[in-house]
Amino acid sequence: xFTYYLKNTIRSRREQRQLAERTASRQGRDVFPPSWDSLRxxxxxxxxxxxxxxxxAQGRVVRRITGPVQQGFQRVAWDLRLxxxxxxxxxxxxxxxxxxxxEEFGFGGRxxxxxxxxxxxxxxALAKRVDGVxxxxxxxxxxxxxxxDSDENAGRSAAIIAFQEQASKLQRAMMGANSLAGxxxxxxxxxxxxxxxTPGAPAQLSTDVRTIDADLxxxxxxxxxxxxxxxxxxxxxxxxxxxxxxxxxxxxxxxxPTATQRRQYDILSTEFASLLVRLRAIADTRLRAAETGAExxxxxxxxxxxxxxxx
Numbered sequence: 001x002f003t004y005y006l007k008n009t010i011r012s013r014r015e016q017r018q019l020a021e022r023t024a025s026r027q028g029r030d031v032f033p034p035s036w037d038s039l040r041x042x043x044x045x046x047x048x049x050x051x052x053x054x055x056x057a058q059g060r061v062v063r064r065i066t067g068p069v070q071q072g073f074q075r076v077a078w079d080l081r082l083x084x085x086x087x088x089x090x091x092x093x094x095x096x097x098x099x100x101x102x103e104e105f106g107f108g109g110r111x112x113x114x115x116x117x118x119x120x121x122x123x124x125a126l127a128k129r130v131d132g133v134x135x136x137x138x139x140x141x142x143x144x145x146x147x148x149d150s151d152e153n154a155g156r157s158a159a160i161i162a163f164q165e166q167a168s169k170l171q172r173a174m175m176g177a178n179s180l181a182g183x184x185x186x187x188x189x190x191x192x193x194x195x196x197x198t199p200g201a202p203a204q205l206s207t208d209v210r211t212i213d214a215d216l217x218x219x220x221x222x223x224x225x226x227x228x229x230x231x232x233x234x235x236x237x238x239x240x241x242x243x244x245x246x247x248x249x250x251x252x253x254x255x256x257p258t259a260t261q262r263r264q265y266d267i268l269s270t271e272f273a274s275l276l277v278r279l280r281a282i283a284d285t286r287l288r289a290a291e292t293g294a295e296x297x298x299x300x301x302x303x304x305x306x307x308x309x310x311x
Contacts, residue, residue, distance in 0.1 A: 002052055002067075002076045002124055004138070010050070010069040010128055014042040049129045050137075052076055057121045069128075078124075080145060082114040082165065085172035115164035116254065119146050147254075156256065163257050167247055167265060174223075174244050174272055177279055181220050184283060188213045190302040191287075191294060198299040205293045212286050219279055222271075240275070243268055 011019065017038070021031045034042075050067040063083060067076035125140040147157045192209050195201045221227065225239035247264040250257075257265075291305045301307050 002078065003073060004050070004067070004076075004126055005073050006050070006069070006071050009071040010048040010130060012042070012048055013038075013045050013131070017042070045131050046129070048131075050074070050076075051127045051129050051134065052078075053125045053127065054078060055123045055125070062117060062122070079113075080117050082117055082168070084114040085168050086175050115168045116161045117145055118158065118161050118165075120144070157254055160254055160256050163262070163265075167257075167261075170265065170268060170272070171244055171248055173276070174240065174268070177272070177276055178223050178241060180283065181216065181223060181279060184279075184287060185213075185216055185220065187287065187291075187302065187304040188216060191290060191299075194299040194302045195294055195297075198294070198297050201294065201297040201299060205290065205297065208286070208293075209290050212282055212290060215278065216282060219275060219282075222275055240268060240272055 017034060024031050048069050050069055052065050052067060053061055054063045054065070055061050063078065063081075065076060065078060068074045121142060121144055123140050123142050126137045127134045128137055129135075188209060192206075192213065195206050195209060221239075223240050225242065226236045229236045243264045247257075247261050247268065249261065287304075291302070294302070295305060295308055
């Protein structure tokens with residue numbers, strides 16, 4: 001639990017202006033409307049924040065958290081965890097290509113929760129961030145993180161934390177690949193329709209896009225399972241995302257990983273590596289080439305393409 005004291009509230013430009021207007025009004029002075037340029041600057045300003053940066057004994061930043069900006073004593077809690085594998089987004093739509101729901105796919109049950117920080121000496125530094133500019137405040141403070149465990153179990157708990165950190169890194173990559181595959185699928189679907197509506201599009205271009213679509217479907221099936229069997233309530237071989245969920249079960253505690261969880265990690269490490277190579281080839285090379293061909297053929301615009309135009 002970090003405690004800090006602010007002598008004054010950190011206000012945004014809008015809040016400073018409004019405070020000055022209220023003061024002038026109480027004193028009977030004229031209050032003039034702000035210029036459009038001033039309002040535009042206010043609209044684009046980042047909200048001020050107090051930033052607490054936590055570093056390990058080697059000086060590596062392990063976590064950044066924000067705190068209140070109001071005057072007086074404030075307290076901010078660190079959950080003793082490293083960053084989570086995904087960013088928690090407000091207003092998730094749940095559509096294709098959107099980030100998975102936190103409660104369903106997150107590490108240990110939540111997307112915003114990462115593995116426990118290893119025991120050791122840490123340092124926390126305080127700063128204020130106003131309109132994107134960070135200014136240090138006060139003096140960094142050191143503290144220790146230790147296991148509430150007996151000495152004979154300390155090594156065992158450290159090994160558990162190390163496995164959680166490994167699993168979280170793998171989960172971050174897998175969830176990113178799963179979301180990317182959904183985004184690419186949307187782009188391919190739109191590109192196929194655009195090419196169908198373009199009379200001058202080469203036949204080879206249509207063939208290339210259909211091949212990309214088939215390969216991408218195979219990747220998504222390997223990640224999420226066979227949709228044909230799933231829709232008919234038939235048992236399916238374990239998908240990679242299903243294995244990932246098994247691997248991360250119980251990660252919110254310091255219970256040791258089971259042999260099954262370690263086995264899932266070994267399987268995923270091998271199979272996901274080869275899948276990622278195929279996915280990267282589609283994203284970086286094959287789909288870009290097809291979109292370039294569609295642009296040259298004058299196809300309707302589709303997501304992911306930068307349109308060309310010359311006056």
